[in-house]
Amino acid sequence: MIRRYGEPLQQGQRYKRRPGVYAILLDGDHLLATHQAEPVPEYQLPGGGIDPGEHPIAALHREVFEETGWRVALERRLGAFRRFTYMPEYDLWAEKLCTVYLARPVRRLGPPSEPGHEAVWMSVAAALEVLGNPGDRAMLARALTGAR
Template structure:
């Protein structure tokens, strides 16, 4: 059973399954996050939706590059969580199935190419409270408790 985080499922609301992949990117005592300006300004773990026919690991590399400009080296899968939410950028009620990986930033290639996103280094311990959704916060906290 995959844990649900965030707001409760709305009775009668139809949700579309939206699988996605995200990365906890630790380097020393810092974490590389993305700051998304809209629809709500917030810090997030880099990542996003898996395109139809795309392998999840390829999607993770693509999403992290788009949102941070970094190549990453994936260490291991940390787990998954579900979020039920409205995605205004897609006008979509989604059941987001979020798989989270531990990875390390390997090389910065360019600035983020995703409009409205900025790559931001945050102190990892403080970022546990700064990330915009409870699933991101829980997986960052879990990664900080585990040996790297």
């Protein structure tokens, strides 16, 4: 069973399953996150949806690069969680199936290419407080304990 985080299900609402991949990018005691300005400003783990026919690892590299401008090296899969949410940018009620990987930032190639995103370095302690959804915070805490 995959743990669920976030807002409760809306009774009678149909949700579309949306698989995605996300990265916890650690360098010492700092995390590389992304700040998304719209639709609601928030700090997030870099990542996003897997396009139809796209391999999840390729999607992870693409999404991290688009949202941070960095190339990364994957270390291991940490786990997955679900969240049910409305995504106004897509006018979509989604069941997000979020698979999270631990990775290292390797090389910054430029600024984020995804509009409205900014790459932000922050302390791990700050990230545990400000990441915008409880699933991201729980996966970061898991990474820090070395849990598999």
